[in-house]
Amino acid sequence: MPEFLITADNRRIIHVDLDAFYAQIEMRDHPELRNLPLIISRDPTESNGRGVVATANYAARNLGVHSAMSAAEAKRLAPDAFFMRPDFQKYKMISQQIHHIFHQYTDKIEPIAFDEAYLDLTDSVLTGATLAAKIRHQILKETQLTSSIGVSYNKLLAKLASEFNKPNGVTVITKDNALDFLARLPIASFRGVGKKTQEKFAVLGVENGAQLRMIPQETLRAQFGKMGEHLFWQARGVHFGEVQWHRQRQSVGKEETFDQFVQTRDEVNLEFKKLAVGIVKIMKNKKLVGRTLNIKIRDSEFNTITRSVTQSVPFKLEAGSIVSVAQTIFDENMNTDFSIRLLGISLSNLQSSGFEEMTLF
Known part of the structure; x- marks a missing residue:
């Protein structure tokens, strides 16, 4: 089996990720919170220490707070932060408004969550960079919210691209620069690599995509099971998953x-x-x-x-x-x-x- 798979993948896939979506909405609606560390979660002092962080603004993230962290740990890291209970009904309505914008460009939309989606824009006559700029501008104009967008020829690379230049950025990964981009990418940025997996890679001396690409497929499979197989192809930018827009609604x-x-x-x-x-x-x-x-x-x-x-x-x-x-x-x-x-x-x-x-x- 060849070490690298040659494909004729000419798709144009965009991944749109709203920046700190819930927190950004609350800062928009409550301007007095814009300069404060803001954590969207129950306040642990009012819930006997219970609760999980849904998201946090970048001021709170700079203090070490992140999504899925316990509210108690977030409070310890950011004692002066403002905690706000999430209003998912409001977030859903704004998400629907953003999806209305997406539908002006394509009906091939795969929603991942309220704040992110994949769009297949292969049929558009515009370039990926132009489409990303137009969508970002329209979201900002209609909702006053910023977004980060990744553009590439498959879903994996589009997702990695949107995460690369946050907040409020656009990254385009082409066939010409994909391997260089992946080579420089920290191992923690690859999909599915959590804290424990990072620790295993540290033992192997793997810190980035270039070093990951040097590990044989059999070794990755032996060390990490099915995830190792995924990581082998991730390091080479190979992903065949399609934008799932024909979903069973009922x-x-x-x-x-x-x-x-x-x-x-x-x-x-x-x-x-x-x-x-x-x-x-x-x-x-x-x-x-x-x-x-x-x-x-x-x-x-x-x-x-x-x-x-x-x-x-x-x-x-x-x-x-x-x-x-x-x-x-x-x-x-x-x-x-x-x-x-x-x-x-x-x-x-x-x-x-x-x-x-x-x-x-």
Whole structure:
């Protein structure tokens, strides 16, 4: 197998990331907070130390505060910061306003969260840099919010590009500069590399993409499992995932965000059981069944994995069956060391249970 995969990838993918989205909205709406460290979370002094940081402005980040940190730790790092409870309904409305802007350029949009999305603009006659500038300008004009945008020929590089020049920047990665860009990138910036993975790479003497590219594929796979395989191709800028814009809109699901991160497979299994019981109850009440089972995993560093399995016949409305599939997907995609802040399960490709009985008969 050749060490590098040659592709004719001529796509134009943009990743849009609103800068400290929740905090930026609150600073816009409350100008008196603009020069203060602002943390979007419950104040731990009012919640017996509980709560998790949703985001923080850059003044707070400069003090060491980051998303998914416990509110108590954020308070210790930034004792004079202003804590504000999140208003997700407001954030959702503003996100919809921003997506309306996206739709003026393309309908090939994959939303990742309220504050970020991938856009496939391959069909546009404009250059990627021009499109990024126009979208940034329009978001700022209509919402008074800044964004960072990455432009490249696949989703991986577009995401890395948007993170490279934050806040309020544009980075374009082309086929000519991709390998140089990745070579200089710190190992911590690669997708899926958390604190524990960084520690393992430090032992191996790997600090950047150039050094990562020197490690054989078999060694990475042996050291890091499936993640090692992903990192091998990341270091070479190879990613074939498409912008998922034809998504099944109708679904029934539940998800749970944890104040205390889930760190064992037994805990994961227990949480999957709780979610599955709730979904089965809703599906039976609505007299629905579904052929696609979707799993959502978000770790402590806000990396999100979504996976789905589709069957030719609907899934049995039994919590045990759903949990078994969910756990298998989890095991296939997560290393032995993990710290999970959110788990979700949903069923899509829905149809009435009466229709299921007719077709089976």
